[in-house]
Amino acid sequence: MHATILFGHGSRDPLWRVPIDTVAQRMRDIDPHISVRCAFLELTEPTLKAATQELIAGGATRITIVPMFLGLGKHAREDTPMLVTTLQATYANVDFYLKPSVGEDFGIVNMLAQYAMPSD
Secondary structure, eight states, X not given: OEEEEEEEOOOSSGGGGHHHHHXXXXXXXXXXXXXXXXXXXXXXXXXXXXXXXXXHHTTOSEEEEEEOOSSOSHIIIIXXXXXXXXXXXXXXXXXXXXXXXXXXXXXXXXXXXXXXXXXX
16 A cells, blocks of 8 residues: 655644645545655654554555645754654564655646736
8 A cells, every 4th residue: 555644844833734634635635545645853743653653454555655845954954864764673574755845846846836826
């Protein structure tokens, strides 16, 4: 089974996670059979490790991790790849695929640019 984790930074503010949860729900609306979870680096549950454990317990053998970072700071460049490397070492029988951060995707950047354009 293929699963997806939307991976965000996290915040003490519980409303901060709503946009990422909304993306996950939209994915479920598009495909009710999709296995998707949200996970967070800090300050918000579940962690990447906990979400991974849940998906593997549910039968996931391939997990795509999507960093929901617009900026390409240390968390995107260093912390996330290190966490995925640890997961790969821990769960050798699971294939992990780390996508580039959403801020690196031209299609997403283009959508944001279109959204930000002034309307007349």
